[in-house]
Amino acid sequence: MIQVTLPDGSKREYQDGASPLDVAESISKSLAKKALAAKVDGQMWDLVRPLEGDANVAIITDRDPEGLELIRHDAAHVLAQAVQELYPDAQVTIGPVIDDGFYYDFARKEPFSTDEFEKIEAKMREIVDADYPIIREVWDKDAAIAEFKRIGEDYKAQIIDDIIPPGEAITVYKQGNWFDLCRGPHLPSTGKLPKAFKLMKLAGAYWRGDHRNEMLQRMYGTAWANEKDLKEHLHRLEEAEKRDHRKLGAQLDLFHLDGMAAAGSVFWHPNGFQVWRQIEAYMRRRLDASGYEEIKTPQLMDSVQWEKSGHWGKYRENMFIVPDFIPAGDEGVEISVPEDAKLMALKPMNCPAHVEVFKSGQKSYRDLPLRLAEFGCCHRNEPHGAIHGIMRVRQFTQDDAHIFCREDQIVEESIQFCRLLESVYRDFGFEKIAVKLSTRPDVRAGDDATWDRAEAGLKAAVDAAGLPCELLPGEGAFYGPKLEFQLTDAIGRVWQCGTLQLDYVLPERLGAEYIASDGSKQRPVMLHRAILGSMERFIGILIEEFAGAFPIWLAPVQVVVAAISDDAAGSYAEEVAAELRKAGLRAEVDRRNETINYKVREHSMQKVPVIAVVGAREADERKVALRRLGSNGQQILSLEEALISLAEEALPPDLKRARS
RNA sequence: GCCGGCUUAGCUCAGCUGGUAGAGCAUCUGAUUUGUAAUCAGAGGGUCACGGGUUCGAGUCCUGUAGCCGGCACCA
Numbered sequence: 001m002i003q004v005t006l007p008d009g010s011k012r013e014y015q016d017g018a019s020p021l022d023v024a025e026s027i028s029k030s031l032a033k034k035a036l037a038a039k040v041d042g043q044m045w046d047l048v049r050p051l052e053g054d055a056n057v058a059i060i061t062d063r064d065p066e067g068l069e070l071i072r073h074d075a076a077h078v079l080a081q082a083v084q085e086l087y088p089d090a091q092v093t094i095g096p097v098i099d100d101g102f103y104y105d106f107a108r109k110e111p112f113s114t115d116e117f118e119k120i121e122a123k124m125r126e127i128v129d130a131d132y133p134i135i136r137e138v139w140d141k142d143a144a145i146a147e148f149k150r151i152g153e154d155y156k157a158q159i160i161d162d163i164i165p166p167g168e169a170i171t172v173y174k175q176g177n178w179f180d181l182c183r184g185p186h187l188p189s190t191g192k193l194p195k196a197f198k199l200m201k202l203a204g205a206y207w208r209g210d211h212r213n214e215m216l217q218r219m220y221g222t223a224w225a226n227e228k229d230l231k232e233h234l235h236r237l238e239e240a241e242k243r244d245h246r247k248l249g250a251q252l253d254l255f256h257l258d259g260m261a262a263a264g265s266v267f268w269h270p271n272g273f274q275v276w277r278q279i280e281a282y283m284r285r286r287l288d289a290s291g292y293e294e295i296k297t298p299q300l301m302d303s304v305q306w307e308k309s310g311h312w313g314k315y316r317e318n319m320f321i322v323p324d325f326i327p328a329g330d331e332g333v334e335i336s337v338p339e340d341a342k343l344m345a346l347k348p349m350n351c352p353a354h355v356e357v358f359k360s361g362q363k364s365y366r367d368l369p370l371r372l373a374e375f376g377c378c379h380r381n382e383p384h385g386a387i388h389g390i391m392r393v394r395q396f397t398q399d400d401a402h403i404f405c406r407e408d409q410i411v412e413e414s415i416q417f418c419r420l421l422e423s424v425y426r427d428f429g430f431e432k433i434a435v436k437l438s439t440r441p442d443v444r445a446g447d448d449a450t451w452d453r454a455e456a457g458l459k460a461a462v463d464a465a466g467l468p469c470e471l472l473p474g475e476g477a478f479y480g481p482k483l484e485f486q487l488t489d490a491i492g493r494v495w496q497c498g499t500l501q502l503d504y505v506l507p508e509r510l511g512a513e514y515i516a517s518d519g520s521k522q523r524p525v526m527l528h529r530a531i532l533g534s535m536e537r538f539i540g541i542l543i544e545e546f547a548g549a550f551p552i553w554l555a556p557v558q559v560v561v562a563a564i565s566d567d568a569a570g571s572y573a574e575e576v577a578a579e580l581r582k583a584g585l586r587a588e589v590d591r592r593n594e595t596i597n598y599k600v601r602e603h604s605m606q607k608v609p610v611i612a613v614v615g616a617r618e619a620d621e622r623k624v625a626l627r628r629l630g631s632n633g634q635q636i637l638s639l640e641e642a643l644i645s646l647a648e649e650a651l652p653p654d655l656k657r658a659r660s
Numbered sequence: 661g662c663c664g665g666c667u668u669a670g671c672u673c674a675g676c677u678g679g680u681a682g683a684g685c686a687u688c689u690g691a692u693u694u695g696u697a698a699u700c701a702g703a704g705g706g707u708c709a710c711g712g713g714u715u716c717g718a719g720u721c722c723u724g725u726a727g728c729c730g731g732c733a734c735c736a
Binding site for chain 1: 663671693694697699727729730731733735
């Protein structure tokens, strides 16, 4: 007999060899029906796999997150089986579960087409209807390799060969006459897979994620416990698409991109640049209040400078190189660069220039920490496939700063930085910030004691700011550990925004030093840090976060004064707008010959936070009718009241705080 | 950079199996002077991304290039 403890703490006895399904059946018929798998002593377990002794058993259904994961994993297997039945020349590789679904990578000469999805989905449904039992088998490693090779599945054979230690057994799951290497667990049979799945897209993916390997064909799918959840998911995707910053950028006339004229660079329009200016002004105030000094450094620097910093050797491919010579002035004459022309490079980052500023003149320990900030415009020649809207561009402006300090100041500076960052993000409305701490890589500069201190310092800093933090062991830069602060776009893609990196190497390479209290020359430590990351990316994320409806302090146009008829209220509308501008608001007038319905609709779609409607009545009584974006009521105020309350409302969050 | 897809008016898109382009919105003009999400009418606007080919004839078929989109790789 074995004793099973259920999640509620109750204990039951079963025959030896009983499975979780027996446990479920003994509890209730309906539970047995809903059961997908089990958790045995915290480990996922097939429903019909016999228990191996006394255990804690929890039955997993599609209500559990683990259940949904099982469904998606099985959907991947069913997809693979379907594809192989339809296309016997396709080889299977891997097919994991991802957020909202799964994918499967196939090797096949001929490209798949999304036109074939319908056929594949139909075959998948057939496999579900066939209700093949999914059977777990334990195979010997060498036998498994031989078998997968025999049936022509070279990728599978290679996976087994590479990841399974010699002598260890592997598990194979069979459904019908199809089988796959898999750790499991799985549903008891294919009939248990809800048909709430859908193939979503095709993509290329390198075998084992290495660009030197051949490219496989990846099929992405989504799978849910029921039709309703699937529908909701698809609806969410549709809604998210409407928030795409590229779409809204055009609709709200914020910016445009032109891949022909300037691939990867943004043409900011008045509306978009107004948002930029508000953000920049806000950041300046925050930096000024936090002991930073703003500088401006050269866009182009001599290649010699980049050689010294080490970028020329390692990152030259990503830099824009500009030969320093005077080309022939005549039209039609082909330009040839003289061989002895000096080379310059557009800066891909600001650090070396900031070190130059630090180095000019003598620095004393009394000057530290020295915090040099710059809205630095950088150029990086990114691979063309990497460019994405305004999120990943080739010209971008970092809200960059470098803190030069003594080693014993690192922790305090890091804490201050994390607190500042947290407060800034909160002002922009971001509550959830993903923080990653990347620690020492295998190949690194500096001794372990220094790394210990540096890593502990960064950890202490995130803790002090009250931010949860995930460790990424081995992911740090070779010169120091780093913190990354990530935000998520409308469809769940994660973007790095803020960063804090410790650097002992660059001050050394470029010979930065200060005079210590004992008169000796010392190396400062350098903290690279950015809060927004890049203006472009951050604005892109803001657009998606707010679906284009910026909070009033950021909105390009804060108030539109719409006249009901030009004859009756046109000049009063001008007067109201002038007063609003005097009160510091960004206001526009709409006295076009259009109906008020039309104007309200248009400015609402342009996501203007406040529409001030004025007609004959308002002009007579010197009032305004305010209509807020997203509500259809109106608020009638005297002009004076409106000016005071709107000016207060439109104040940036930091200035609002300073008031109270 | 790699795999796949896409590219028709300022924008969103039609254009069947090849017979030299069409709608809505926007723009302009006129009428209307309007009370909270589209007033009516008229007009202008396209080398169908670009280059080459097949064909009597190409937006449509083939091919090359570029850009964009979705992933992958990259992201100091």
